[in-house]
Every structure is written in C-alpha cells, then in structure tokens.
Amino acid sequence: xxxxxxxxxxxxxxxxxxxxxxxxxxxHGSQSLPGFSDPLNAGIxxxxxxxxxxxxxxxxxxxQLTPHLPDQSDAHADDSHSLPHNIPDSLxxxxxxxxxxxxxxxxxxxxxxxxxxxxxxxxxxxxxxDTLPLVTPxxxxxxxxxxxxxxIESQLNPRWKELHADIPAAFHTPTLTPEQQxxxxxxxxxxxxxxxxxxxxxxxxxxxxVYPPTIASQAGERLREKARLPERLEALREQLDTFxxxxxxxxxxxxxxxxxxxxxxxxxxxxxxxxxxxLLILVEILSRNST
Amino acid sequence: xxxxxxxxxRTVAIVIMVVVHFLENLSGVRDWSPDGFGAPLFAxxxxxxxxxxxxxxxxxxxxxxxxxxxxxxxxxxxxxxxxTFNLLIWLPDDLWTWDVLTFLGTASLLLAAIRHMPTAAAIxxxxxxxxxxPALQQIAWYHEWWANGYYEPGETxxxxxxxxxxxxxxxxxxxxALPITGYLAAAPLTSPARPKSNPPPxxxxxxxxxxHRPTTxxxxxxxxxxxxxxxxxxxxxxxxxxxxxxxxxxxFPASLPYLTGMxxxxxxxxxxxxxxxxxxxxxxxxxxxxxxxxxxxxYSLTLYLLHHAVHIWPLWLAGLWLNGEPTALWAQALxxxxxxxxxxxxxxxxxxxxxxxxxxRIPTIETLMRWLCEDSPTAAQHRTRHFQE
Numbered sequence: 080x081x082x083x084x085x086x087x088x089x090x091x092x093x094x095x096x097x098x099x100x101x102x103x104x105x106x107h108g109s110q111s112l113p114g115f116s117d118p119l120n121a122g123i124x125x126x127x128x129x130x131x132x133x134x135x136x137x138x139x140x141x142x143q144l145t146p147h148l149p150d151q152s153d154a155h156a157d158d159s160h161s162l163p164h165n166i167p168d169s170l171x172x173x174x175x176x177x178x179x180x181x182x183x184x185x186x187x188x189x190x191x192x193x194x195x196x197x198x199x200x201x202x203x204x205x206x207x208x209d210t211l212p213l214v215t216p217x218x219x220x221x222x223x224x225x226x227x228x229x230x231i232e233s234q235l236n237p238r239w240k241e242l243h244a245d246i247p248a249a250f251h252t253p254t255l256t257p258e259q260q261x262x263x264x265x266x267x268x269x270x271x272x273x274x275x276x277x278x279x280x281x282x283x284x285x286x287x288x289v290y291p292p293t294i295a296s297q298a299g300e301r302l303r304e305k306a307r308l309p310e311r312l313e314a315l316r317e318q319l320d321t322f323x324x325x326x327x328x329x330x331x332x333x334x335x336x337x338x339x340x341x342x343x344x345x346x347x348x349x350x351x352x353x354x355x356x357x358l359l360i361l362v363e364i365l366s367r368n369s370t
Numbered sequence: 371x372x373x374x375x376x377x378x379x380r381t382v383a384i385v386i387m388v389v390v391h392f393l394e395n396l397s398g399v400r401d402w403s404p405d406g407f408g409a410p411l412f413a414x415x416x417x418x419x420x421x422x423x424x425x426x427x428x429x430x431x432x433x434x435x436x437x438x439x440x441x442x443x444x445x446x447x448x449x450x451x452x453x454t455f456n457l458l459i460w461l462p463d464d465l466w467t468w469d470v471l472t473f474l475g476t477a478s479l480l481l482a483a484i485r486h487m488p489t490a491a492a493i494x495x496x497x498x499x500x501x502x503x504p505a506l507q508q509i510a511w512y513h514e515w516w517a518n519g520y521y522e523p524g525e526t527x528x529x530x531x532x533x534x535x536x537x538x539x540x541x542x543x544x545x546x547a548l549p550i551t552g553y554l555a556a557a558p559l560t561s562p563a564r565p566k567s568n569p570p571p572x573x574x575x576x577x578x579x580x581x582h583r584p585t586t587x588x589x590x591x592x593x594x595x596x597x598x599x600x601x602x603x604x605x606x607x608x609x610x611x612x613x614x615x616x617x618x619x620x621x622f623p624a625s626l627p628y629l630t631g632m633x634x635x636x637x638x639x640x641x642x643x644x645x646x647x648x649x650x651x652x653x654x655x656x657x658x659x660x661x662x663x664x665x666x667x668x669y670s671l672t673l674y675l676l677h678h679a680v681h682i683w684p685l686w687l688a689g690l691w692l693n694g695e696p697t698a699l700w701a702q703a704l705x706x707x708x709x710x711x712x713x714x715x716x717x718x719x720x721x722x723x724x725x726x727x728x729x730x731r732i733p734t735i736e737t738l739m740r741w742l743c744e745d746s747p748t749a750a751q752h753r754t755r756h757f758q759e
Contacts, residue, residue, distance in 0.1 A: 340488070344488040344490050347487050347488050347490075347491035348490060348491050348494055350491075351491050351494050351495050351498065352494075352498075355498045355502055358506075358535070358543075359502065359505070359506070362506050362509050362510055362532065362535060362536055364528075365528045365531050365532045365535070366509050366510045366528075366532060368526070368528035369524055369526060369528045369529040369532055
C-alpha cells in the first residue's frame with residue numbers, strides 16, 4: 080500500500096481518490112480545487128492532479144468516501160461497518176502507513192456525521208454527500224498547515240550541526256574567511272526566513288475555537304489538536320529562537336568587525352599621510368641644516 | 371616556501387649586479403652597463419620573499435609577533451652588516467654612503483610594520499614614497515651631493531640623515547616603494563589556487579557554484595603592472611618635451627619614470643616566471659641551471675659580499691702599492707673587456723664554490739643571520755607558548 084495504484088485495488092466503489100498539490104502555479108494538467116481559501120493571501124491554491132500525472136513528493140492523496148448505507152441483506156454482515164460514517168479499517172491502515180508519517184500513525188477525528196483521518200501526505204474523509212463540501216476545505220487547510228510546519232521542521236533538523244559550529248562566531252569573528260562570512264550571512268537569512276514563515280502560520284494554528292461551532296470549524300480544530308500542531312509550533316518557536324539568537328549575535332559581531340576594519344583602514348591612511356607630512360618637514364629642516 | 375621563480379629572478383639580479391660592479395669599479399663603465407636593472411629587481415624580490423616567508427611561517431603556526439620579531443632582528447642585522455660592509459669594503463670615508471644593504475635592512479624593519487597595515491594603507495605608502503620623492507630630491511638639493519657623478523656623503527648628523535632618507539646611493543625614498551610593492555604583489559603567489567574542477571555533467575549551467583570557476587587573483591596585480599609601465603612611458607614622452615630632469619630615465623636619482631617602469635617590469639617578470647616555473651611544478655621543467663639558481667638565491671648575501679671583496683680589495687691594494695692612495699685606480703684600473711671577462715670568470719667559478727659551501731656545510735653570512743635572527747626549534751616552541759599565554 081505505497082502508492083495510489085495499490086490503493087485503487089481496495090478502494091470501495093463509493094470512494095474517490097484525489098491527488099492534491101498546494102502551489103501558486105498550476106502543475107501541468109491540473110484543475111483548481113474549490114473550497115481552499117488561501118490562508119495567507121500568498122496566492123497558494125489547491126490543485127487536483129490528473130491520475131496520469133507522475134507522483135510528486137508534496138502531493139496529498141485524499142480519499143473522499145460517502146457512507147455505504149446498509150440495506151436489509153447486509154445489515155449484520157460486518158460489525159465494524161455498523162455505523163454509516165465509519166472509515167473502513169483498510170483505509171485507516173493505508174492512511175497511517177504513509178511513508179512521511181514515519182511510524183507516528185494517523186490523526187483521527189470523528190464528528191457527528193463525518194470521520195477524518197490524516198497522516199502526512201494522506202487523508203481519508205468519510206461524510207455524507209451534503210457534508211462533504213463543508214468538511215473538505217477544513218481538511219485541506221489543515222493539511223496545508225501541517226505541511227508548512229513539517230517543511231520548517233525538516234529544514235531545521237539538519238542545521239543543528241551547523242549551529243553548533245557557528246556558536247564561536249557569536250563571540251569572535253576576525254578569523255572568518257569571506258566564504259565563512261557569506262555562509263554565516265546565508266544561515267542568518269535562512270533562520271529569519273523560517274521564523275517569519277512560522278510567525279505567519281502561527282495565528283492559523285493558535286486561533287481560538289469558532290463560536291457558534293460549525294462542522295468545518297470543528298473538523299479543523301480536532302485535526303489540529305490530534306496532530307499536536309500547537310505543541311509542535313511551540314517547540315519550533317523555541318528552536319528558531321535559539322537559531323536566530325546565535326545568528327543575530329554573530330551577524331552583529333561580523334558587522335562590528337567589518338566596521339572596525341573600515342575605520343582602522345581609515346586611521347592607517349591618516350597616519351600614513353601624517354607621517355609623510357612629517358617627512359617633508361624633516362627633510363626640509365635637514366636640508367636647511369646641512370652645508 | 372621556495373619558489374623557482376624567485377630563485378631565477380634573484381639570480382638574474384645577482385648576475386647583473388656582478389657585471390655592473392666589475393665594469394663600474396674596475397673600468398668606470400656606466401653608460402651602457404645594465405646598472406639600472408639589478409637593484410630594483412633585488413629590492414622588489416626582498417618584499418616578495420618576505421611575504422612568502424611570513425606566510426609560510428604563519429601557516430606552520432608561528433605567532434605573528436614572532437614573525438615580526440624575526441623581521442626586526444633581520445632588519446637590524448642587515449643594517450649593521452651594511453655599515454660594516456661600507457667600512458671594510460668602501461673604507462671609512464664612505465661609511466655613510468647608504469648602500470643597498472643598509473637599505474634592505476631598513477626595508478625589512480618597515481615591512482615588519484607594513485605587514486600589520488591594511489592593504490590600502492600599504493599601497494598609499496608605496497605610492498606616496500614614489501610620488502613625494504621628486505619633491506624631496508628638490509628640497510634636499512640632490513644634484514649638489516652628486517656633483518662629480520657619485521655620492522659624496524656629508525659628515526654632520528643632518529647630512530647623514532639626509533643621505534639615508536633622500537640623497538644616498540639607495541635612500542629610503544623612493545626606493546622603499548619597491549619592497550612594499552613586492553610585498554603586495556606577492557599576495558596572489560601565497561593564496562592557494564582554487565581547484566579548477568569540472569562541474570558535474572548534469573549541473574545547470576546557470577546554477578554553477580563559484581568553486582567551479584577558475585579564480586584569477588593575479589589579474590589586479592597584472593593590471594597594476596601594465597598601468598605602471600604605461601605611466602612610465604607617458605612620463606618619458608612628456609619628458610622629451612620638457613627640460614626637467616625629473617622626467618628622464620635615471621637611477622641616480624631614481625626618477626618617477628624609472629621607478630614606475632621598473633616596478634611594472636619586475637611585477638610582470640615575477641608573474642611570468644611564476645606562471646612558467648612554479649605552476650608547472652607538478653612536472654618539473656627540464657630547465658638547466660635551476661639548481662644553480664637556487665644556490666645563487668640561497669647564498670645571495672654571501673655573493674654580494676664576496677664579489678665586492680674579490681674585486682675591490684685587490685683594487686685598493688694595487689692603488690696603495692702603485693700610487694700610495696687606495697682609491698687611485700678606482701674606475702680606471704682595467705679596460706672594460708678585461709673587467710667583463712673577470713666578472714664572467716667570477717660567475718663561472720661561483721656555482722662550484724657555493725656547491726662546496728653547501729656540501730661541506732661551511733658557515734656563511736646567511737648562517738650567521740639565521741643563527742642571530744631566528745630561534746632554534748625548541749626556542750621557537752617556547753616562544754610560541756609564551757605568545758599564546
């Protein structure tokens with residue numbers, strides 16, 4: 080169960096598989112997916128990829144499922160499907176086994192007449208046809224938020240080693256080569272950019288519950304809670320504070336060093352000019368005193 | 371860091387110097403001898419080799435203070451040696467003529483300070499030293515000191531100082547411009563060349579990183595060399611229209627066209643030799659004489675003293691014997707062909723002599739300089755710890 084093709088083998092007849100990508104520009108052959116309102120006004124849209132499109136790392140595989148209403152013949156056939164809005168176990172397992180989930184399982188939210196399961200890169204939504212259009216945008220917004228957070232986390236994780244190496248630069252920079260200075264500048268910019276991104280998405284994660292609650296707002300809140308987005312946001316915030324703290328001091332130190340070098344250069348130039356002026360006077364005096 | 375280019379150029383300077391001195395002191399030939407080419411090359415190479423030496427020491431972990439200390443000691447040694455040389459070779463009357471050794475000693479002392487200067491300040495120093503010198507020569511009445519075609523040193527403190535600064539054989543101004551320029555120009559020789567590795571075949575040509583681009587740190591220095599030669603030619607062209615002696619190609623005094631032209635030429639020579647001799651070091655060029663050049667370069671100070679001793683002392687003795695005055699035969703002892711032949715004999719014998727010095731580890735003036743100015747490895751380690759503490 081690693082790809083969409085395998086999924087189709089056990090996909091129930093009342094289910095639809097969507098391949099969704101969040102991007103500003105439409106991928107080739109994709110269609111705009113209604114319902115996803117760009118949360119940051121950054122021109123991001125949800126695009127539905129055609130089935131024939133090659134798999135993308137950033138795509139979300141979403142199975143929309145309408146309840147299979149039992150008729151009299153199979154009313155007692157399967158206990159696990161006794162409730163009409165239940166997601167079948169096979170789909171739950173498919174969702175939880177998403178490669179990007181790295182064994183963390185799927186976040187599951189059950190509402191009055193809808194069920195949602197999500198793991199990085201995969202989602203299953205089971206709701207009645209009239210509820211489906213209400214819950215889908217909430218699921219998409221949540222998936223986008225979680226992907227953004229995941230992206231910042233994955234960018235930050237490999238940079239801890241660099242941070243440890245750069246800590247001495249916060250104290251002493253004169254020995255840095257221009258290439259190291261340029262690296263330091265780049266890392267500082269990267270840390271600030273990540274923090275800015277985090278600050279942008281933080282209100283969407285920490286927004287208070289909507290009152291009166293709607294099914295869409297409840298779906299979003301539940302998923303955020305189940306996926307532990309507020310906790311991850313807080314942890315990322317502290318990590319990025321550490322990064323920006325070190326790089327801010329290093330940048331300050333570097334800037335001071337550069338400024339002091341310029342000023343030292345100017346002082347040397349003045350000293351040299353004065354020395355030559357003294358030399359002129361000295362030669363004039365010596366010449367006057369010689370026979 | 372021993373570069374074949376430096377060895378070869380220093381050998382060229384020594385050969386010119388030997389020929390010029392034999393011709394001048396034994397036969398009085400100055401008109402056509404290449405007397406203006408040896409000294410600038412030697413002075414320039416002093417700056418360049420100081421940089422190479424200091425960089426090599428620094429890369430081996432020698433503290434900067436210790437490098438400065440050695441340079442100061444070496445400067446004081448050369449200065450004292452220069453005065454002793456004047457006393458013993460040129461006799462006490464010419465003690466304060468300010469020959470090349472006292473100049474090189476002073477240059478070493480100043481380079482110890484210039485090492486710590488920003489590049490812009492060092493460039494300003496060299497430029498001002500060259501530009502201010504015509505004015506200094508005018509203020510000091512240069513030509514009055516050279517009325518008979520050679521420098522006649524004064525005896526008062528003011529006159530001695532004036533000789534040291536402006537009017538001597540190798541006064542500080544403008545000659546100091548050459549070692550400083552050599553020090554600055556040698557920077558590209560000391561920077562490690564970036565690997566000119568080929569980018570990966572599938573790399574986007576627009577996204578190629580800088581490390582795949584060949585660097586050309588020599589370009590600014592070469593441009594400066596061509597600029598200096600152009601300035602020299604322009605000044606000489608202006609000089610043809612002007613009666614001023616300042617715009618002629620003269621070594622005594624070192625005029626601005628001479629100084630800029632020689633600086634430009636020496637930079638070009640250094641980089642040409644570096645390109646052909648040093649950068650092909652992975653597969654050594656089969657150039658005959660590179661070993662001899664290395665010997666000449668290593669024993670350049672000994673050669674300087676020796677070639678003077680072998681032709682000046684006999685000259686003084688002959689003068690004293692025949693006329694009762696040591697300097698009576700100066701510049702008129704032999705005809706130029708014989709002087710040139712003697713210079714050639716000296717140059718032919720020297721490699722064998724130096725090889726014997728080298729083989730038998732006979733102490734030379736370089737050995738004395740190293741013994742006095744540089745620490746033994748144990749003392750150096752001790753001093754390194756001291757500086758670190």
